[in-house]
Amino acid sequence: MNSDGSLVRLEDVHKWFGDDLYVLRGIDLAVTPSEVVVVIGPSGSGKSTLLRTINLLEEPTEGRVLFDGVDLTDIRTDLNAARTGIGLVFQQFNLFPHKTALGNITLALRNVLGLSREEARERAVEQLREVGLEEKADAYPGQLSGGQQQRVAIARALAMRPKLMLFDEVTSALDPELVKEVLDVMQRLAGEGMTMVVVTHEMGFAREVGTRLLFIDHGQIVEEGEPREMFASPGHERTRQFLAQVL
Amino acid sequence: MSVGEGAAAAGDPLPDEPRRPPDRGLRHTAGEQTPLSSLALAAGAGGLVLVFAGSAAVATAYGWTPTESLAEAITSPAQLVVLLTSIGLGALAGIAGLLGARRAMTKGAREGAISGAALGLQAIVLAGFLLWFRNGDVERFARQFFDFALLSDFTDRFLRAAGNTVVLALSGEAIGIALGLVFAVFALSSRRVVRAPARAYINFFRGTPLLWQLSFFFFGIVLGLQLDVGVYTVAILVFGLNAGAYSAEIFRAGIQSIERGQFEAARSLGMSYLMALRLVILPQAIRRVIPPLTNEFVILIKDTSLVVVLGLTLSQQELLSTARDIYAQTFNATPFLAAAAGYLAITLPMIRVVTWLERRLRSGLTGIGA
Numbered sequence: 001m002n003s004d005g006s007l008v009r010l011e012d013v014h015k016w017f018g019d020d021l022y023v024l025r026g027i028d029l030a031v032t033p034s035e036v037v038v039v040i041g042p043s044g045s046g047k048s049t050l051l052r053t054i055n056l057l058e059e060p061t062e063g064r065v066l067f068d069g070v071d072l073t074d075i076r077t078d079l080n081a082a083r084t085g086i087g088l089v090f091q092q093f094n095l096f097p098h099k100t101a102l103g104n105i106t107l108a109l110r111n112v113l114g115l116s117r118e119e120a121r122e123r124a125v126e127q128l129r130e131v132g133l134e135e136k137a138d139a140y141p142g143q144l145s146g147g148q149q150q151r152v153a154i155a156r157a158l159a160m161r162p163k164l165m166l167f168d169e170v171t172s173a174l175d176p177e178l179v180k181e182v183l184d185v186m187q188r189l190a191g192e193g194m195t196m197v198v199v200t201h202e203m204g205f206a207r208e209v210g211t212r213l214l215f216i217d218h219g220q221i222v223e224e225g226e227p228r229e230m231f232a233s234p235g236h237e238r239t240r241q242f243l244a245q246v247l
Numbered sequence: 248m249s250v251g252e253g254a255a256a257a258g259d260p261l262p263d264e265p266r267r268p269p270d271r272g273l274r275h276t277a278g279e280q281t282p283l284s285s286l287a288l289a290a291g292a293g294g295l296v297l298v299f300a301g302s303a304a305v306a307t308a309y310g311w312t313p314t315e316s317l318a319e320a321i322t323s324p325a326q327l328v329v330l331l332t333s334i335g336l337g338a339l340a341g342i343a344g345l346l347g348a349r350r351a352m353t354k355g356a357r358e359g360a361i362s363g364a365a366l367g368l369q370a371i372v373l374a375g376f377l378l379w380f381r382n383g384d385v386e387r388f389a390r391q392f393f394d395f396a397l398l399s400d401f402t403d404r405f406l407r408a409a410g411n412t413v414v415l416a417l418s419g420e421a422i423g424i425a426l427g428l429v430f431a432v433f434a435l436s437s438r439r440v441v442r443a444p445a446r447a448y449i450n451f452f453r454g455t456p457l458l459w460q461l462s463f464f465f466f467g468i469v470l471g472l473q474l475d476v477g478v479y480t481v482a483i484l485v486f487g488l489n490a491g492a493y494s495a496e497i498f499r500a501g502i503q504s505i506e507r508g509q510f511e512a513a514r515s516l517g518m519s520y521l522m523a524l525r526l527v528i529l530p531q532a533i534r535r536v537i538p539p540l541t542n543e544f545v546i547l548i549k550d551t552s553l554v555v556v557l558g559l560t561l562s563q564q565e566l567l568s569t570a571r572d573i574y575a576q577t578f579n580a581t582p583f584l585a586a587a588a589g590y591l592a593i594t595l596p597m598i599r600v601v602t603w604l605e606r607r608l609r610s611g612l613t614g615i616g617a
């Protein structure tokens with residue numbers, strides 16, 4: 001935890017791509033443990049970039065990222081170690097196609113956390129069971145449906161026992177009938193007290209599971225608040241317009 | 248990314264390799280042939296077979312060795328009959344084929360007629376060439392190129408030469424793959440100071456002739472600096488450096504062909520750059536580059552022949568230098584044929600392996616469909 005009681009805090013984070021593309025324009029954000037922060041906003045507004053700066057996959061051009069009492073933007077920080085505390089799930093799953101579901105999970109357990117073969121296997125099987133895919137342990141990603149692949153990806157991230165989970169439009173690449181199985185896993189995770197930052201277009205999930213809603217446009221947090229209140233009475237014109245389009 | 252959505256129930260066997268397009272050949276259309284198309288097929292195939300089988304039969308009758316009897320066979324009246332008959336059959340196939348194709352009522356009959364004409368044309372070309380050939384100084388030619396009796400004296404040397412060719416190529420390729428991997432990673436570095444020397448190495452060895460490289464490193468560096476390094480070792484090192492440059496480009500392309508998301512997923516799990524490369528990127532990239540790498544290897548096998556310029560000792564000689572050596576001793580060119588046979592014996596299986604691998608990798612049976 002950070003000194004202010006937050007698990008992760010972004011302080012005046014700016015991100016440029018090259019000299020012309022100004023994607024994050026001064027983000028201040030603190031997420032306290034067990035919060036489920038849902039991020040919405042138009043395409044290209046910087047939502048993915050925001051998530052990716054939290055685990056320093058994108059290095060902020062300016063500003064600080066503090067996670068669990070460690071300044072990730074400090075050059076001396078061991079980022080690899082810090083990243084094991086932050087799970088990231090991608091829109092495109094990004095499972096390793098040359099590894100089975102089990103192998104996808106054990107790879108980092110063995111090589112990053114240094115677990116023994118048995119420990120890794122045990123933990124991976126248990127994690128697969130939690131996402132309802134125990135019997136797919138030996139299947140390759142190419143043999144799984146999109147929803148199953150995404151649940152394996154979530155299991156892979158969770159197996160590292162992270163304190164924070166980041167979800168980047170994890171249901172956007174799924175056929176509609178497969179969305180629910182993934183959202184169910186995320187909802188249960190939230191119920192267990194996991195701290196989560198979720199970029200999504202699933203407004204139902206935002207309303208039911210989110211503890212805070214963040215509307216981002218042009219790289220800035222335009223408005224934030226309690227999800228139900230914000231849906232009912234958005235405070236900004238741009239939020240109103242965006243919600244009118246997606247609801 | 249919709250891969251395998253169809254095969255949702257896991258444990259389902261993967262879909263079979265995509266079926267080849269329906270064969271346009273004749274196997275399934277025997278019943279459709281007309282008299283004309285059948286005639287074209289029979290005459291064409293007969294003519295072509297006759298060129299080979301007839302000539303071989305004549306040569307066997309007169310004897311393949313010594314060269315005098317082989318020359319006699321080639322110039323014999325029997326051989327003339329064989330060739331003229333083949334040409335006649337070929338012409339018949341051509342005419343029947345053209346007429347048959349025009350009048351064909353079914354696809355099968357037209358295919359049959361066209362195939363017959365094509366075979367007939369091949370018979371005419373081959374027989375015509377042999378006809379022209381036997382008007383030359385066949386006696387001399389047979390002595391020069393077809394002295395198979397002479398080869399039997401050098402069987403051991405050729406076997407050892409083939410072994411040396413394989414050793415040169417394999418050691419060069421092994422060094423090349425190791426260098427290639429390292430320099431591919433360097434060439435992909437975001438740091439210019441790492442990238443630049445890697446590019447310089449790759450461009451230099453891809454941009455200068457291998458023959459120049461061999462000459463420079465041996466005559467220039469080793470002899471010039473009086474280093475105590477043997478020809479054979481220098482050759483292997485130069486082949487390695489050269490193969491390394493080409494392999495580096497192949498590996499670089501392979502690594503870049505892996506989606507960025509793979510690397511990001513690995514890093515987000517706490518893997519270091521090198522760990523992500525080793526555990527996630529390379530296992531996938533290597534499978535993709537096996538076909539082009541094997542192709543490079545086939546080229547290297549042939550290029551080992553360039554060591555002839557270095558002057559190898561007897562026990563170090565590979566196929567081409569052995570052929571040249573024997574030629575210099577005997578003034579007989581048959582050893583060159585033997586060398587060609589040796590190269591083909593090594594490269595053809597490799598080429599088949601490449602084709603097989605490519606088909607296998609494309610069919611996605613390795614779990615790299617995505």
Ligand SMILES: Nc1ncnc2c1ncn2[C@@H]1O[C@H](COP(=O)(O)OP(=O)(O)O)[C@@H](O)[C@H]1O
Nearest residue numbers: 017021023041042043044045046047048049050
């Ligand atoms: N690695 C990158 N290099 C250059 N531009 C990028 C990169 N990543 C994202 N961008 C650009 O930054 C902007 C915001 O992207 P992103 O954060 O993915 O938006 P969102 O997730 O809200 O759709 C887009 O214009 C995108 O093209």
Ligand SMILES: [Mg+2]
Nearest residue numbers: 047048049169
């Ligand atoms: Mg995005």
